[in-house]
Amino acid sequence: MEQLLLAITDANEVQAFLGYCLQGLTVGALFALIALGYTMVYGIIELINFAHGDLFMLGTIMALTVLSVLGMTGQAAATASSAQVLVGFFLILLVVPVFCGAFNSTVDRLIYRPLRNAPKLAPLVSAIGVSFVFMNLGLFWNAAVYEDGRPVPAASPRSFPDLVSSDSLLGEDATFRFTRKDAMVLAVTVPIMIVLTVFVKYTSLGKAMRATAQNPVAARLMGIDVDKVIGMTFIIGGGLGGVASVIYSLYINTTSYQVGFQMGLYAFTAAVLGGIGNIPGAVLGGLIIGLVRTLGSAYVSETWTSAFVFAILILILVFRPTGLLGARTREKV
Amino acid sequence: MKSDTPARFHFPWVLVALAAVIAYPLVPDLDARLLQFTGQPIGRGISLLFIYGILALGLNVVVGYTGLLHLGIGAFFGLGAYITGILTVTAYPFQIGFFPALIVSVLGAAFLSVLLSAPVLRLRGDYLALVTLGFGEVVRFTLRNLEEITAGTKGLKPIPPPTFLGEVDWADYRYFYFVTLVFLVLVYVMLRNLERSRLGRAWVAIREDELAATSMGINSAKLKLGAFALGAALAGLAGCLYAFRQGNTADPDQYGFNTSILVLCCLILGGIGNRNGVLLGVVLVVGFDNIISPIMDSLIQSSVTAAADPATGEVKFFGLSLGNAGSPYLSFSGWRLMLFGLALILVMRFRPEGLMPSRRGREA
Numbered sequence: 001m002e003q004l005l006l007a008i009t010d011a012n013e014v015q016a017f018l019g020y021c022l023q024g025l026t027v028g029a030l031f032a033l034i035a036l037g038y039t040m041v042y043g044i045i046e047l048i049n050f051a052h053g054d055l056f057m058l059g060t061i062m063a064l065t066v067l068s069v070l071g072m073t074g075q076a077a078a079t080a081s082s083a084q085v086l087v088g089f090f091l092i093l094l095v096v097p098v099f100c101g102a103f104n105s106t107v108d109r110l111i112y113r114p115l116r117n118a119p120k121l122a123p124l125v126s127a128i129g130v131s132f133v134f135m136n137l138g139l140f141w142n143a144a145v146y147e148d149g150r151p152v153p154a155a156s157p158r159s160f161p162d163l164v165s166s167d168s169l170l171g172e173d174a175t176f177r178f179t180r181k182d183a184m185v186l187a188v189t190v191p192i193m194i195v196l197t198v199f200v201k202y203t204s205l206g207k208a209m210r211a212t213a214q215n216p217v218a219a220r221l222m223g224i225d226v227d228k229v230i231g232m233t234f235i236i237g238g239g240l241g242g243v244a245s246v247i248y249s250l251y252i253n254t255t256s257y258q259v260g261f262q263m264g265l266y267a268f269t270a271a272v273l274g275g276i277g278n279i280p281g282a283v284l285g286g287l288i289i290g291l292v293r294t295l296g297s298a299y300v301s302e303t304w305t306s307a308f309v310f311a312i313l314i315l316i317l318v319f320r321p322t323g324l325l326g327a328r329t330r331e332k333v
Numbered sequence: 334m335k336s337d338t339p340a341r342f343h344f345p346w347v348l349v350a351l352a353a354v355i356a357y358p359l360v361p362d363l364d365a366r367l368l369q370f371t372g373q374p375i376g377r378g379i380s381l382l383f384i385y386g387i388l389a390l391g392l393n394v395v396v397g398y399t400g401l402l403h404l405g406i407g408a409f410f411g412l413g414a415y416i417t418g419i420l421t422v423t424a425y426p427f428q429i430g431f432f433p434a435l436i437v438s439v440l441g442a443a444f445l446s447v448l449l450s451a452p453v454l455r456l457r458g459d460y461l462a463l464v465t466l467g468f469g470e471v472v473r474f475t476l477r478n479l480e481e482i483t484a485g486t487k488g489l490k491p492i493p494p495p496t497f498l499g500e501v502d503w504a505d506y507r508y509f510y511f512v513t514l515v516f517l518v519l520v521y522v523m524l525r526n527l528e529r530s531r532l533g534r535a536w537v538a539i540r541e542d543e544l545a546a547t548s549m550g551i552n553s554a555k556l557k558l559g560a561f562a563l564g565a566a567l568a569g570l571a572g573c574l575y576a577f578r579q580g581n582t583a584d585p586d587q588y589g590f591n592t593s594i595l596v597l598c599c600l601i602l603g604g605i606g607n608r609n610g611v612l613l614g615v616v617l618v619v620g621f622d623n624i625i626s627p628i629m630d631s632l633i634q635s636s637v638t639a640a641a642d643p644a645t646g647e648v649k650f651f652g653l654s655l656g657n658a659g660s661p662y663l664s665f666s667g668w669r670l671m672l673f674g675l676a677l678i679l680v681m682r683f684r685p686e687g688l689m690p691s692r693r694g695r696e697a
Contacts, residue, residue: 048459111678118685120458121402124679125601128594132674138669139661155661265470265590272463307474310467317464318452 010215020049020298021291026182028290029189030251031171033244034267035239035282043213043277044233047112048119050127052104054134054265055238059100059245060255063092068145073161085163089250093188095102097242101292104238106230113227131261138257157256160249181251188247193242193283200279209233213277223257233237266293275326284324288312347609354379354514358507371628376506378624383513384574387520389599389611391567394524396597397606397691398533399560400540402462404593405469409565411588412445413438413572418467418489418582419482431495435459435573438499442569443562450561469593476585483585490581509578516574524608536560545595578587596617598673602680602686622669628667637663 034056041049067073072080072088080088115123144160144194166179200206211219212229220226248263249255270289274281289309296305316324357363357379364376388410395403416438429437453618455466477482483489494503501508538546539553547553576582580641599618604610661667680687 042459046459048462109684114682115685118681121605122681122685124402125598126678128598129674129677129681132677134672134674135666136671136674139667143661161579261590265466269463269467272460276459301478303478304474307471307478310471310474313467314453314464314471317456317460321453321456321460323460 020294022178023182024294025287026290027288027294028121029185029193030244030247030286031263031267031270032283033189033192033240033247034263035158035270035286036279037241037244038191038268039276039279039282040209040233040237040240042271043279044209044230045112045116045123045216046277047123048176048276049237049269050124050264051107051130051134052237052241053262053267054131054138054260055100055104055256055262056241056245056248056263056267057257058103058134058141058258059096059242060160060249061138061145061158061185061257062099062242063096063246063249064255065141066092066095067161067163072163075144080161080163089163092246092249093243095179096246097316099240100242100245101235101237101239104233104241105234107275108231108234113230131264133255135257138260142257145156157259158255160255162253162255164250181262185247185251187245192243196236196240197279205229205232218245224229266309269309272323273313273316275323278323278325280310281323281325351518358510364506365378372631373624373628374506375624376510378620380506380513380578381575381623382615382619383510384571384578385519385596385599386570386572386612386615387513387574389596389615390520390524390608391564391571392596393564393600393606393608394567394609395538395560396566396600397611398528398536398540399557401557401560402458403465403561403564404462404590404594404597405465405467405472406471406564407588407590407592408472409442409446409568410440410572410575410592411472411582411585412565413569414576414582414588415476415489415572416441416569417573417576418492421492421576422489423491423493424484424489428493429448431497431577435570438569438573439566440569443566443584446561446565447558450549450558454557466590466593469588469590473585473589476588483582486584486586488582488584489651492582493581494580495577513578514572516570520570521612528608532556532559595622597692598677601687602676604689604691606691607687607689610687610689610691614687617688618673619673626666626669629634632663633663 034052037052037055038049041047060061064073068090070088070091072084072086091199110125111130112123115126139155142155143153145158164181164184166181168177168179169183170178194270200209208219208224208229211224212226216226219229248259266289267286270285271282272285273288274283274285276282292309292312293305296302296308300308320326358376364374367373367375387407391409392403392406393540395401395406417434420434420437422428449464449468453461456464476484479485481525495512498508503509503660535546535551535556538549538551539556570586595618599614600611601614602617603612603614684690
């Protein structure tokens, strides 16, 4: 805290502080992207989709696989030409979200849909089960993607080719670092969030989604194919998770079968922080968590950031029991 | 309620099971023979089942009776273990005995649980679940980061063995086996009586319909707090026993979200709200993890090593290449999460009330 106050008084430190904030917002945008998958599914069928984080993890391994097929992992990545890098980037940005969306909706069709009228705990527990299965799939898959022709221990983290460099866009000696990677995250996430907002607000499918979220029975009576709408929600939520896995892989440059649990937990926290079921809330929650994590590790200590995130979550829920923007939801009796 | 009508004769499975677990260490050489046969100290593993049984019964008070989803029970398990650790290791000046440490662990866990849940009781459903999850993670990180107090990931050690039985050799698994069994039976009987008491029925009323329960004059806030406190107290008891059994507090990661979910899985697989079902779930889940899986692993490992090509490590099965000998799918524990996950999915699909549903649930 003292350091924080000190930071505000010194002009040079102010710049560093703003740099941390920007970095926090960038990471936050990533959390928000994953959080959207949680919140959209929750908003429509009141299911905490525990498997979403692990779907994200499978996405990162899918991205690694695609790059491995293209011959762009390991040593080869460093020598790839910029055209190759561009092709690789757009290819994974296309393949991974499609894969995640399709996989997510298949799981919904096979596992969650038969449980629509079951007690609320049943789909939740199934989601925990799916999360376990995904994690195990990730473990196997991770071992199956060879690096330079050599097998890799399944549980070990995998390094991801550094396709997007971390050169500062504002010159190397500026205190205010804004890297190519940061730019990539914002260039992908911001348009997606805008498109999503427009989609949910103005298209007929978006309207159908909101109607189903509000009252599935009434929505069905109005002629909305509720099952199709729910399926679409899973596709979109999964697809957003897939985009997040591509961005994450290129930003953090490492993945492992456990990464989904960790990121999923933060993203889920972000969704609840903003008010689960609320789309702008998830984005706000993601940004807040990104800021807390970055500023926490910059000014206090890296080892405490996770504890901070959850402590802040508890505090916010004490004062706003339905999250920051989740005031609309009310108890149905 | 059927308690007024003469009860049908039920085969006393619980007593049979109890007799079996009492008999197991008393049969001479049984454990030693099994150790020779399977390569696993099964008796020691069973005492872990008893400890997890207490933990799961504690969680059952919150989730099963009162219907509040609690995703952070592992934290209270850990708090019990660490309170015991601080009170008994030589690094601290306390070094009190087994029973005082046990009482402080139980009360300490309960107190912290009340402290946490009091401000968040007005949260509903999933939000409450997330607060418990968040609290669990805060506790885990705190235990890990406060290295001056908790020794970080190394854990506090050595925790001296209890002295109330005089000078006995605690390396013999049978002492902890019976100590933990006695506590499990005590907890079981206490919960059995509690279920039939005014308090137990009030909890179930809150679970079934909180609004109706409060309009019948039940103080739901107070009772929920009580459920959280009792659940945490039992978790603290389990943690204390666990620390004494291990001789150290173990790594804080032992008490994280994974453990909480594991215990929740025991409840769900076995039958939520039903004591016997919960214990069955513990036998299946924790027993699978700690007893069956190592045995299967060593069996499969030996045949995989035998089948592996000594030069390349490639495993061939009837001429079909199965990949490298170190591949996760060639070991039993590599499939652990898959089996768990599929079990949860299938149970929810075909027996959503668990393998042994709660009787109250069936009548409703």
